[in-house]
Amino acid sequence: MFAVIESLVLADLLVFHDAGHPIKNQRPNGPSIGGVMPTAPDSWVGFNCVYSGLSIPIEFTGGLVVSRDLVRGLASNSLSRPFWAFEQVKELLFEHGVLVAAQDLSHVAATVRKEHLVQGILGRAAFTEDEATRAQIEGEFSAHYDYLL
Structure with missing residues (x-):
């Protein structure tokens, strides 16, 4: 997800990080992004890593x-x-x-x-x-x- 107030910011990110074992990895095992560690999603929807509160500016034109x-x-x-x-x-x-x-x-x-x-x-x-x-x-x-x- 993103947020726009005056500029574009990556707020939250949902990804599937398989770490080489796509079938077995349903728990959050991704790396830290901007100092934020992933958490597990509320439900299994094809993602195993939820990064919340990232606030990373996006330099998009x-x-x-x-x-x-x-x-x-x-x-x-x-x-x-x-x-x-x-x-x-x-x-x-x-x-x-x-x-x-x-x-x-x-x-x-x-x-x-x-x-x-x-x-x-x-x-x-x-x-x-x-x-x-x-x-x-x-x-x-x-x-x-x-x-x-």
């Missing part, structure tokens, strides 16, 4: 699309979901880790859900293949994202 509140019925088994599958969508722009701009793009996600979804693989919702519509939606964002739609 570019854009991040962050979202929350998954729309009911658009859930999938994938860990990666498109921005339009969420009620709240924000774009954050950074220069060397400093937040320089933020915009609420929840209305764009709502427009995609209302006007531009088609039936995709296995009957799941998918974004239309129409190139003009893709260009229009991508144009709402300040930065370019390879996997936006």
Whole structure:
């Protein structure tokens, strides 16, 4: 997880550290990061090391699309979901880790859900293949994202 107040900071990190024995290592066995030792996760979700309270500055330049509140019925088994599958969508722009701009793009996600979804693989919702519509939606964002739609 990350935090943004005025700059981008790595707050918490969840990793799987196998130490050469991926099957046996379900306990936290990772190295110290920034003086923080890993703890065990609350539940087994594919990670065995939880680093909390890191507060490591991230010198990132570019854009991040962050979202929350998954729309009911658009859930999938994938860990990666498109921005339009969420009620709240924000774009954050950074220069060397400093937040320089933020915009609420929840209305764009709502427009995609209302006007531009088609039936995709296995009957799941998918974004239309129409190139003009893709260009229009991508144009709402300040930065370019390879996997936006």
